[in-house]
Amino acid sequence: MDFSLTEEHIMIRDAARDFARTELLPGVIERDTHQRFPKEQVKKMGELGFLGMMADPKYGGGGMDTISYVLVMEELSKIDASASVIVSVNNSLVCWGLDTYANEAQKEKYLTKLTSGESIGAFCLSEPEAGSDATSQQTTAIDKGDHYILNGTKNWITSGSSADFFLVIAQTHKEKKHHGINAFIVEKTWEGFEIGTKEDKLGIRGSDTHSLIFNDVKVPKENRIGEDGFGFKFAMKTLSGGRIGIAAQALGIASGAYELARDYSKVRKAFGTEICNHQAIAFKLADMHTNITAARHLVMKSAWDKDQGNSYDMSSAMAKLFASQVAMDTTVEAIQVHGGNGYVKEYHVERLMRDAKITQIYEGTSEIQKIVISRGLLAD
Ligand code: CAA
Numbered sequence: 001m002d003f004s005l006t007e008e009h010i011m012i013r014d015a016a017r018d019f020a021r022t023e024l025l026p027g028v029i030e031r032d033t034h035q036r037f038p039k040e041q042v043k044k045m046g047e048l049g050f051l052g053m054m055a056d057p058k059y060g061g062g063g064m065d066t067i068s069y070v071l072v073m074e075e076l077s078k079i080d081a082s083a084s085v086i087v088s089v090n091n092s093l094v095c096w097g098l099d100t101y102a103n104e105a106q107k108e109k110y111l112t113k114l115t116s117g118e119s120i121g122a123f124c125l126s127e128p129e130a131g132s133d134a135t136s137q138q139t140t141a142i143d144k145g146d147h148y149i150l151n152g153t154k155n156w157i158t159s160g161s162s163a164d165f166f167l168v169i170a171q172t173h174k175e176k177k178h179h180g181i182n183a184f185i186v187e188k189t190w191e192g193f194e195i196g197t198k199e200d201k202l203g204i205r206g207s208d209t210h211s212l213i214f215n216d217v218k219v220p221k222e223n224r225i226g227e228d229g230f231g232f233k234f235a236m237k238t239l240s241g242g243r244i245g246i247a248a249q250a251l252g253i254a255s256g257a258y259e260l261a262r263d264y265s266k267v268r269k270a271f272g273t274e275i276c277n278h279q280a281i282a283f284k285l286a287d288m289h290t291n292i293t294a295a296r297h298l299v300m301k302s303a304w305d306k307d308q309g310n311s312y313d314m315s316s317a318m319a320k321l322f323a324s325q326v327a328m329d330t331t332v333e334a335i336q337v338h339g340g341n342g343y344v345k346e347y348h349v350e351r352l353m354r355d356a357k358i359t360q361i362y363e364g365t366s367e368i369q370k371i372v373i374s375r376g377l378l379a380d
Contacts, residue, residue, distance in 0.1 A: 005071070012068045016075035019048060024080040029345050031082065031206040035198075037162050038083045038206050045083070046117015050076075051090045055099045059107050060115035066241075066303035070248035074299075077252025078259070081355035082206025084252065085362075088245035089158045090114060094121030097167055097238040101226050102185075110165050110185055122163035123242075124154040124186075124212060125235050131155075132368050134169075134235065135178040139214065141170035148172070148184065148224070150217040153196070156362070160210025161195045164188050168214070169235050172228070181231035185223045192217040203354035240313045241306060242363045247299045247319035250327035250359035254295065257327075257334035257352045258288045264338055264347070281337055288330045295323040314376035321369035324359035331356045 005013070023041050031038055045051055053069045055061025062068075069091060076084040098111045113119040130136040139152025150170055157166075166186045173180030186193065196211035225234055262285055265276035275281045302315035331353035335342035342349045360366045 005067075009067055009071055012064070013071040013075060015048065016050070016072040017078075019045070019050075020076050020079040024076065024083055028080045028082075028206070029348070029351070031080075032351050033205075033345070035200070035205045035208075037208050038080070038086070039162070041080075041083055042086055042120065042162075043117060045087060050087055051117040051120075052095045052111075052115025053091055055091075055095045055111060055115045056107075059099065059111040061095065061099065061111075062115075066244060066306045067300065070244060070251075070299055070303045073245055073248035074252035074255060074296075077249040078256030080206065081249055081253055081352070081358075082204045084249050085204055085207050085246075085358075086120065086159055086162075088242065088249055089123055090121050092242040092245040093123035093238050094165070094167060096241050097123070097183075097225070097234065098185075100237075101230075101234055105222065106185060106225070114165065119164035120159050120162050122157050122159045122166045123238070124157050124166050124168045125239075126154060126156045128153060128155050132365055135181075135232065137169060137171040137181055139168070139170040140174075141168075141172045141182055141184060141219065143172060146221050148182075148219045148221065150184070150186070150192075150214040150219050152214050154212045154214075156199070157210050157212050158207055158362075160212055161198065161208045166212070167225070167238075169231050172231075176229065178232040179229050181235075182228065183225040183231040183234040184219050185225065186214075186217065186219060190217050190219075201358075203351070203356070203358050205354075239363055240316050243316040243320040243369070244299065244302050244306060244312065246359055246363045247295075247302065247316065247323040250320070250323035250356065251292065251295050251299050253352050253356045253359065254288070254292050254323070254327040254330040257331040257349050257356075258285070258292055260347070260349055260352075261285065261288065261334040261337040264341075268339075275337070284333050284337055288333060291326045291330065295319070295326040298322050314373055317364070317369040317372040317376075320359070320363070321366050321373065324356070324366060327356035327359050328353075 049062045052061040053064045057063040141148040192215040194213040199209040298319040302319040305312040305315045334349040341347045
């Protein structure tokens with residue numbers, strides 16, 4: 001078994017590490033405080049090819065593997081999880097969904113703009129009454145011949161006000177339940193499309209999370225993705241890959257907090273020596289590093305499964321479940337290592353703890369991951 005990274009993997013990881021330190025770190029506290037979207041940084045990430053990493057080069061994508069993607073996600077998330085969730089949604093949910101399931105015309109029109117970062121994408125599944133229970137879609141898309149009429153509200157949409165194109169899941173044939181659901185590409189400028197409330201969040205405050213309202217939005221039939229009724233499968237398949245990205249985000253948050261705690265413990269003195277020389281601190285570092293290494297193995301295994309063409313529903317759920325718990329545990333302990341300094345913004349660990357929590361909630365709560373894992377186990 002070979003655990004080593006290729007030269008290309010190391011190059012892309014180092015490029016992301018360098019970008020995170022030079023471009024994301026300087027304004028990260030301010031963006032978090034004022035809930036400011038990292039507009040300039042997203043533009044630069046588009047130029048670096050971080051927004052469409054795995055997509056087909058024919059449509060401007062990087063044609064890279066999932067291992068490269070998780071390496072980039074980890075490095076960005078060490079510093080700025082608000083920026084990395086934008087990258088994750090654009091790559092795993094929007095670009096991958098289109099690259100895999102959209103037709104040629106849709107790819108030409110939308111994917112090329114999304115891979116370059118000229119446009120940003122959002123994925124719209126959650127609703128006020130359909131979060132974990134994703135089959136209960138209340139948003140409707142009524143078939144009117146050459147177009148659909150879309151009505152409803154979506155909640156918790158990452159990049160809600162910054163995105164240009166939206167993948168919207170809606171119910172067309174209520175009597176068919178989830179087999180009647182469709183997925184559509186919707187443009188921001190279309191009549192009847194309204195950006196709703198911006199959420200004032202605990203963490204990932206630099207990313208803009210909004211509700212979206214669709215009021216008789218006319219969606220051309222050519223903007224439906226796949227066959228009639230494919231929308232729920234589209235959402236589930238896309239989310240399985242998305243969970244690898246969020247698992248990598250959680251891993252990055254944990255690694256970032258660990259590195260800060262380790263470095264701080266080497267310079268902070270108490271009782272006549274650097275605090276890393278006290279076992280109370282050294283053992284915390286040992287636990288953090290062990291857990292992070294275990295999480296990394298799960299994340300990499302899941303990315304590898306996807307690259308090999310293996311099923312990755314279970315491995316991505318396990319990676320997300322475990323890495324998000326490690327992110328919570330590690331960030332809390334990193335604050336403890338910092339003592340009082342850990343509780344103030346300039347030391348970064350309090351932000352990482354706030355950011356960690358969402359990794360246990362979005363793209364399926366930890367409880368949803370356990371449903372996916374246990375069903376997978378029992379289906380064998
Ligand atoms: N791939 C393909 N098909 C799948 C699938 C997968 N991974 N998972 C389920 N399906 C199919 C099933 O095969 C079934 O199809 P058939 O009826 O044809 O056999 C159908 O979908 C329904 O499946 P279930 O009966 O298992 O559905 P369920 O209602 O019991 O629950 C669930 C499934 C796993 C709980 C699902 O609802 C789920 O994942 N919920 C969480 C939703 C979620 O992650 N939301 C996140 C919002 S997006 C987000 O956060 C993005 C962001 O901005 C950061």
